[in-house]
Amino acid sequence: MTTATTLDKTPIGGRTERARGRGGGGPAPKRIVVAYGFWIFILSDMVMFSALFAAYAVLSGNTAGGPTADRLFNLRNVFIETMCLLLSSYTCGIGVLAAERRQPARSLIFAALTFVLGAAFLFIEATEFARMVEIGAGPSRSGFLSAFFTLVGMHGIHVASGLLALVYLVAQVIAKGLGAAVLRRLLCWSLFWHALDIVWVGVFTLVYLMGDYH
């Protein structure tokens, strides 16, 4: 702690022109270090998703005489799903800001909103999947549908595990309060949630909108 103040002339937390965390400007804040580690994890997750996107792009034409994208997808539902996820990203960000300002009630309300919107997204997606399997367009029908269920299903699994993690974090906020460590976990969770929304932008563009266009 003392090295930080001797090396860096500006007070900790103030704006400094020199880059911190790389020698000259003193050590980086814990928040930055932890978020960087989590960012590396998110990027590795993106690389995993890129393989699934590549598989979908390659297989999307292989319908094996089965149903095609423009006959299967209901763009109105996809739009509602997209809005649910986008709004939940917003409420998640607002909730973390409230937590950083030490307003536990407000942050819990926004966490609840985030959970409801995320659950609504999952519900619409699950109904859609069930309907497709019912009309004989399950993952075993064609290469196109295998790739579709793998890509969209993997995103759905991420959303579901994000919701579980949110419940776990809310329990921590209630039990331990908004300590520094709990705040950093909330920050990492919000990074994960925003990253899922970025993946969804790729999904609705490549799978739903371009599939409808073909």
Added chain:
Amino acid sequence: MTNNPEHVFEDRTPGVEEREPTASYLSYTVGLALAIVATIASFVVAQTDLLWPPGIPVGLIVLALAQIGVHLVFFLHLGSGSDSTNNILALAFGVLIVFLVIAGSVWIVANLNSNMMPMPMQ
């Protein structure tokens, strides 16, 4: 709070303690507005003839990239500040790998497809 086991954990986290809010409400609200505009534009472009029809896929890709940029800047707070430099370098590497995997797969398989013998059943 000092007897909390949490405290022992905190001491092992690298870096210095700092209580500085990461972003403002305004940043999220602007980001949400821009993202909603990009989303609606994507859905409109895909379902109408607003764009020249052969250009629709390109338009959709441009709108998606724009929205991803909005998310990165306004939600994930990647900026030009010194705190973001490492994250942006890592992101650049991630984008490179994602590009290689997707473009490489599409390229190779398109090549294989065009070199396939015609299937007898088709």
